[in-house]
Amino acid sequence: MLGLLNEQPLHGYELKKRLSETLGPLWGISFGSLYPALRRLERSGAITETVSEGDDGPAAPIVPTGSVKGDLAAALRRRPRSTRRTRKAYRLTDAGRELFIELLTAPETDDERSFALRLSFCRHLTGPERLSFLERRRTQLTQRLAPVRRTAPSRTVDRYTRSLLEHRAQTTQHDLEWIDELIAEERELVERTEEGAASA
Amino acid sequence: MLGLLNEQPLHGYELKKRLSETLGPLWGISFGSLYPALRRLERSGAITETVSEGDDGPAAPIVPTGSVKGDLAAALRRRPRSTRRTRKAYRLTDAGRELFIELLTAPETDDERSFALRLSFCRHLTGPERLSFLERRRTQLTQRLAPVRRTAPSRTVDRYTRSLLEHRAQTTQHDLEWIDELIAEERELVERTEEGAASA
DNA sequence: GTCATCATGTAAGCCGTTACATGATTGC
């Protein structure tokens, strides 16, 4: 939520829609969870209610009725609405922005979902911050791989569990290669930026 | 818990130890969650308290003290204990076994953890049950892959999110290949069993 | 006028976590 609000003020309903469509099944959230969360954030001073001036929100989608002529007529008839009093848009405060960066770079729980969420918002970090974020993840993955190797060929687990563990090790290895790619790209970006700064 | 108790009666502490060591970080559980859960299961009739006759539990590990002679002496001194009144072992009832199978084959949430947990206990299923379990998983993975393909090259997401989605698609593809392997192996097993039954 | 969608919220319940409390057994 903080990540989305860092880009532009939004109201709850829109917030949920964007979360669902971008993060998809990766990070679901229900209204019963979203609105209380917004209240908490407002109370703690991370966000404030804001008048959504000028912004009319996204155009209402035209639901196909099956009648081509009807749909066309509906499209022509559409025009911007004047007011929408029921919506409550929130924007991030300075404290909220600080909190956001803090959460993004916090000591991480070795959690897939958590990492995925952070990564999808890491564009808000500076190059070096992003780099250390990625490297921390790399360390975690390396550590996860370590105990798998040291375990003797355990015959205490059945074939399904064994297959599972093996597959997970492979996946982790794959993740590691991916992170290494990301890190390499990031290093290039950082260096290029420094060059630019030096030549300026 | 039901899965472990299906193999042998155990007490809470031991249950937690086994869960942690086999499933590892995949399925953590705390005592504050474990004991109430045992109570609930007992109330609902899935498990019953049992006298742990004969079973002395696993031998207490010898903690290395740094003194080789001391450790050796400790090992020699060890002998089975007579009674252990504080432990409460539970065993699965018939209703519990039924519940276990039901949970194992229930309509699944498209959840990594949930699938991993079920797979690591699916040895308790019959061949055909296991096969349909795996095929259900396969369907889920296929469905997850579908929307990725139909999406137009979206330029609304930043490079990190794009990379994330791409990587996830690859991982899903990899998972799919793995499941296909498991299914193929399972089919072989089932067929071989049927042959055996037919020739008998 | 009615239905779908947009939009915001509340209440009950579930379940997990951390932190705390207790006590037996064993090694030294």
Next chain:
DNA sequence: GCAATCATGTAACGGCTTACATGATGAC
């Protein structure tokens, strides 16, 4: 006797889910 481990539990808290309640707006 003291510390570590084994072993079982309780209490407070947090946060998410489902289900419910409400009401505005726009399409037809």
